[in-house]
Amino acid sequence: MENNIILPRHVAVIMDGNGRWAKKRGLPRTFGHKVGTENVRKIVKYCSKKGIQYLTVYAFSTENFKRPEEEVGTLMKLLVEYFNKETEELRQNGVRLNVIGDISAFSPIVQKAINDGIKKTKDCKDLVFTIALAYGARAELVRAVKMICNDNVKDITEETISKYLYTFDMPDPDLIIRTSGEQRLSNYLLYQAAYSEFYFTDCLWPDFDEREFDKALEEYSKRNRRFGGV
Numbered sequence: 001m002e003n004n005i006i007l008p009r010h011v012a013v014i015m016d017g018n019g020r021w022a023k024k025r026g027l028p029r030t031f032g033h034k035v036g037t038e039n040v041r042k043i044v045k046y047c048s049k050k051g052i053q054y055l056t057v058y059a060f061s062t063e064n065f066k067r068p069e070e071e072v073g074t075l076m077k078l079l080v081e082y083f084n085k086e087t088e089e090l091r092q093n094g095v096r097l098n099v100i101g102d103i104s105a106f107s108p109i110v111q112k113a114i115n116d117g118i119k120k121t122k123d124c125k126d127l128v129f130t131i132a133l134a135y136g137a138r139a140e141l142v143r144a145v146k147m148i149c150n151d152n153v154k155d156i157t158e159e160t161i162s163k164y165l166y167t168f169d170m171p172d173p174d175l176i177i178r179t180s181g182e183q184r185l186s187n188y189l190l191y192q193a194a195y196s197e198f199y200f201t202d203c204l205w206p207d208f209d210e211r212e213f214d215k216a217l218e219e220y221s222k223r224n225r226r227f228g229g230v
């Protein structure tokens, strides 16, 4: 790929298709999640290398609590493992870990692993890697409205709402990628996605490698973003 393409500053990904990836191979869905987690590792590294400033991935939605207990349990276990194993390397690579969502719904062990990772990488400046966990955009908006009311804000603007979202300290996503062929947002970053470019691919998340990521970046660089102008 050419080096001089326009890079998105913030890439948000809906990592979908782990279950189908496993099913295709006659394996349990949870195996798909394991391989999917390994892929996260790879894509974070690649974003660092490319100089992307913000990567935000959808790992667990508020609606995903509806899944069978065993699957939710495996996802939690993988999450703890990820934070415990990866934090040090992320720190060395200048990656700041960040979480959006209501993790108070998670067990104390899971919350501790997440909070430790955030704390240990808080001074990193190269890539902000945000994981959406127990995240739902509607719940995020309800939370924002409640806080705005509690704070008695008089002059409410679009910026006020942005400042009360979990994403208050990051730019809106320039590019939203969804894997696995589904073409919907599934309650992801509804307010922030107002002017995002969308990239949908049939590729399942565990197969979404550096080459697939480059395809998305290349497609993005060809888009003409008008933001309502001419």
Ligand code: IPE
Residues within 6 Å of the ligand: 015, 016, 017, 018, 019, 020, 021, 059, 060, 061, 064, 075, 180
């Ligand atoms: C995405 O893969 C990961 C999570 C939602 C946690 P899925 O588990 O949704 O995989 P499919 O969509 O069933 O294939």
Ligand code: IPE
Residues within 6 Å of the ligand: 014, 015, 016, 017, 058, 059, 060, 061, 064, 182, 184, 186
């Ligand atoms: C969206 O995927 C959530 C994550 C990737 C974490 P889902 O698989 O849960 O979404 P739906 O159910 O297909 O809309």
Ligand code: MG
Residues within 6 Å of the ligand: 016, 017, 018
């Ligand atoms: Mg899915």
